[in-house]
Amino acid sequence: MTASLALNSPSPEDLWEMDRAHSLHPWTNFGPFEREGAMVISRGEGAWLWDAEGRRYFDAVGGLWCTNIGLGRREMAEAIGAQAERLAFSNTFVDMTNDPSARLAAKLAELAPGDLNRVMFTTGGSTAVDTAVRTVAYYQTCMGRPDKTDIVARDYSYHGSTYLAQSVGKRPGDRVPEFRYKETGIHHLSVPNPYRRPEGISEAEFCDWLVAEFEALLERVGADRIGGFIAEPIQASGGVIVPPEGYLKRMWDVCQRHDILFIADEVVTSFGRLGHWFASLEEFGVQPDMICTAKGLTSGYVPLGALIISDRMWDAMAADGSRWFTAGFTYSGHPVSCAAGLKNIEIMEREGLLAQAARVGSYFETRMAALGDLPLIGDVRGRKLMLCVESVADKGTKALLPDEAGESKRISNAAEAMGLLVRPMGHLNVMSPPLVITERDVDFVAETLEKAIVQVTDELVREGFRIG
Numbered sequence: 001m002t003a004s005l006a007l008n009s010p011s012p013e014d015l016w017e018m019d020r021a022h023s024l025h026p027w028t029n030f031g032p033f034e035r036e037g038a039m040v041i042s043r044g045e046g047a048w049l050w051d052a053e054g055r056r057y058f059d060a061v062g063g064l065w066c067t068n069i070g071l072g073r074r075e076m077a078e079a080i081g082a083q084a085e086r087l088a089f090s091n092t093f094v095d096m097t098n099d100p101s102a103r104l105a106a107k108l109a110e111l112a113p114g115d116l117n118r119v120m121f122t123t124g125g126s127t128a129v130d131t132a133v134r135t136v137a138y139y140q141t142c143m144g145r146p147d148k149t150d151i152v153a154r155d156y157s158y159h160g161s162t163y164l165a166q167s168v169g170k171r172p173g174d175r176v177p178e179f180r181y182k183e184t185g186i187h188h189l190s191v192p193n194p195y196r197r198p199e200g201i202s203e204a205e206f207c208d209w210l211v212a213e214f215e216a217l218l219e220r221v222g223a224d225r226i227g228g229f230i231a232e233p234i235q236a237s238g239g240v241i242v243p244p245e246g247y248l249k250r251m252w253d254v255c256q257r258h259d260i261l262f263i264a265d266e267v268v269t270s271f272g273r274l275g276h277w278f279a280s281l282e283e284f285g286v287q288p289d290m291i292c293t294a295k296g297l298t299s300g301y302v303p304l305g306a307l308i309i310s311d312r313m314w315d316a317m318a319a320d321g322s323r324w325f326t327a328g329f330t331y332s333g334h335p336v337s338c339a340a341g342l343k344n345i346e347i348m349e350r351e352g353l354l355a356q357a358a359r360v361g362s363y364f365e366t367r368m369a370a371l372g373d374l375p376l377i378g379d380v381r382g383r384k385l386m387l388c389v390e391s392v393a394d395k396g397t398k399a400l401l402p403d404e405a406g407e408s409k410r411i412s413n414a415a416e417a418m419g420l421l422v423r424p425m426g427h428l429n430v431m432s433p434p435l436v437i438t439e440r441d442v443d444f445v446a447e448t449l450e451k452a453i454v455q456v457t458d459e460l461v462r463e464g465f466r467i468g
Contacts, residue, residue: 012052015040026161044071047434047441049421057416060431060445061423065236065268065386066295069347070436076301076343083339092121092333101333104341108293108308111345113281115311116291121333122305125267125294126160129230131307131327132263132290133164136228138325139261142316148227148259149185152217156191156238159230159265168230171238172426187221189213191235192243195379195390196398207244214254223258233279233286236268239428240381240388248284261313264288267305271296272348272435274384275358283383289313299344299434304337348435357435360442361385367446368431374450375468376407376457385437388430389449395468400427405465407456414452420445 010018020037040052047070049057059067069076083100090098105119122128137149151168153159159169166174167182175181190213197206218226233248235241255262264286269279270293276282278291290313294305317323331337348354361384368387372380378392391408393401401407408424415422415429423430431445461467 012040015052046070046072047437055419057419057421058433058441058444058448059421060433060449061421062385062432062434063300064295065273065432066300068272068296068435069299069344069351069353070434073301073347075347076299076340079343080302080336080340083336087335090333090335093328097333098335098338100335100338100342104338105333107342107345108306111277112291112308113278114287116288116308117311118309118314120307120309120328121338122294122307123329123331124160124303124305125265125292126162126165126305127329128267128292128294128305128307129159129165129168129263129265130162132292133168133228133230134327135290135307135309135313136261136263139313139317140227142319142323143259145224145227145259148224150187150221150225150227151185152187152189152214152226152229152260154189154191154231154235156193156235156241157188157230157232157265158235158237159232160267187217187226189217191238191241192247193239193241194244195381203244207247207250210244210247211250211254214251218254218258223260226258226260228261228263229255230263230265232265232267233269233284234274234383234386236386236432237425237430239390239425240386240430242381242383248280248286252286252288261289262286263290263292265292267292267294268386268432271299271344272354272357273386273432275354275361277354297344298337298340301344302334302337302340303331304334304341353435357385360437360439363439364433364437364442364445367442370446371450371453374453374457376453376460385435386432388425388428389453391427391429393465393467401460401465405460407460410456410459411449411452414455415449418448418451420448420452422449 016037041049042052043050047059049059087098092101108119109117120131122131133151136151140148153168155170157169158171159165164182168186170188190210192210194203194206252262264280266278271277273296274283280286280288289310291308298304364385364387368380371377371389376391377389378395378398379390382388393399408427408429411429412422412424457467
């Protein structure tokens, strides 16, 4: 119990202790958490955060790839509050809906590419992916192919944390022995990471090899068993991996030839991260059968996700008029969340945030690329407002530092002390700032991150680690 703590007017220390004593965080690392607790964030405005002690940080992480329009928007709060007062909840099961849900579904159909005109609202990205994977089996069965239900994904992919979504994903560190995962009916191909491609081949040859690997899997398993292929246009949490030129289009072509549904996991890449509402078609030339979205859909103000499917799929599933689509959630089409989504899109359109993300994102790419000259940095990759730096011990061999060096966490700690938040993941430091970022903000991020990297490099060398 927390009776000894001031629950109604807690001090920063009280908040820290309440959290440390009672919270189980996503991806908790038990030892460090029990020793050090968590940073308590108390306020946000634009791309800036303040902790409970009043210290200010530039959030180059963008929450978790999601605070696209920036924090502290009064009109967002007013839209959320007004909808909560008017209609705080409405069941959308079977034959009921509500005003914001209907309007947002129509808006997403307008923004989505091609004939993706049908929307299933979910609670977030994980549940959107979960629903998409289940829908593969539903659709293929409706098409008279009940055995064509297997899913193909890639190594280093992250598709969410439900049982099914995490089983489909395969990011190092996520598959811990204490949990269990679905093993049957899910296949994984190689990660399409040009920086880590086999030695001695070009990027074009690497792309050929990846596509041939997919075709070999179809030959081995049987195309009549593979129902869907899921891919993030850029693998986000798996390392901000931009695939080789033409890779996604060629994988899509293979799917088209074998009646395999192409699921674009755009939970991160949609709503402006790459300067488009959706990146699959505009950025990579791929027309998906399904798109999963979340995060930037409400800019993180309230939870909401969506699965958007094609008219072709809808027509097949609805063909005989007697079937039931038995999937959904209590909060599907939640009126407050959908009102937030509508206001979020309105703000993005009115302020031209897609164009701003494309413009400032290009500058961000240029400024970050310069960090590749530092001895510790082997690769700087990503596009627009979705970038990372990868640390290596040796630029020539691309060898990584031993895990005990902990360089990415040390870099993020050093940057944090200078007022900058970046996200450490393995040997990477990842950035996905809000779309409202300016060129001046980019300069601050680049200069501060460089100082942090130089500081940590010097520390590592003094400790006996060989760099470069």
